[in-house]
Amino acid sequence: MKSHLKVHYFQHIAGEGFGSCHDFLKQQNAQISATEFFALPIDQTLDLEALPHVEDVDLLIIMGGTMSVNDEANFPWLKIEKRWLRRYLALGKPAIGLCLGGQLIANALGGAVSRNPQQELGWTTVRKVTNVPLECFELPENFKVMQWHSETFEIPRGAVLLAENDVCRNQMYQIGSNVLGFQFHPEITPEVLDLFLENDEEVAIFTGNHVQPVNELRKSAKSKFIQGNQILNQAIEYVLRKTAC
Template sequence: MKTIGIVQHTVFSAAGTAVPWVKARGFRSLHRRMSEREPLPKVDEVDALIIAGGEMNVDQEHLHPWLREEKRLIEAALKQGKPVVGLCLGGQLLAEVLGAKVGPRGDWEAGWLDVDLQVKPGLAGFEAPGRLKVFQWHGYVFETPAGATRLAGNAWWPHQAFVWDNLALGFQFHPETTLAWSEECANDAELPKTGHVQSREEILRDGPLHQPPLQRWFERTLEGFLIR
């Protein structure tokens, strides 16, 4: 039985729809919650990794020392040919491990917003060009790592997803979002005010329309990337 390591950084930012997908596929889940000070999985304990989002940033190792260990885990998994999927903060960690620039853009991208998908033959979810409504919640951004293929972008930030060597799949947005989590974000007292940002009312309005197709797309993408 394949074991998927899931790294969750905070209570607020869970791995969303990835968790029931892993269970539905009959995989074993090795779920580690950094907010509970649980140890990271060892690379030889897992066949693949899903790295969730979080409120901290990649450059805050002084506040969260386990970030160093997590970056080493990601690097070790890739060296052993084990796939890694990174979601928002997870995508930023993945990009940094691969040598790309990661940092603050100066404003925020938040809400149900469009990204334009690029074609990557053989990669589920990216077989044809198209536009996808995704959930965004970030102020930091990554650039596409050298040697990787950029998979998605928009006018606010061109680097929204990438794939590297068919082993690393990084997302700047939150393909794993549940409707409940998007509503939690909308009701956050610290809803971002500047940038590519929807209002609370817009997020609550758009969630029921856009979350179900995003979930179907993400599950199909996971299916193609992690089942080999």
């Protein structure tokens, strides 16, 4: 990694923070900054110039959120965020999108985001897609990760599908060598999961055969979080290495 790496993240809900990759990036002496969209008044119009200059960001990480990427009427800053994303990605700069973040990148580039036939909440197994080009990001054949979503993204034009499962086919994609979009939450830590579970209203909207009971999730062993965290760290290293001058 380059010295004095400037990492910026987009945060959409309070308390989520950076998840597991915060410590990883701090170990690399990264300078970390954030745009906290959740702190903006609902009726406030966000100006594009209020966001960082794209040239000043070496790595963008887009976090999850409880809103839909399509809900621009209630969250008008979504429109500005997508405009900024298109400007940033046009420069070929590295970006990681996590859950809502992966949906935002896909949507900003023309991919539809819509309701998935079934909701996913809890620990599920995801598998690597067969016949992925050799130069793409390498994943384990099967891995268990945290899911927390009702919607799914369409793979943007020119992207490669990397991972899938039977409940929600599009689990991870790659664009060029600089963008990785996740539907699941590789950044989840025990502390972040506890914060998610405190939102009773959010948890209550999830039902179905692929929704794990809250009492089981609260007992999640720390070992369950490790593989997803490692995949995310490797993803960060990958996009930075592939886009290094």
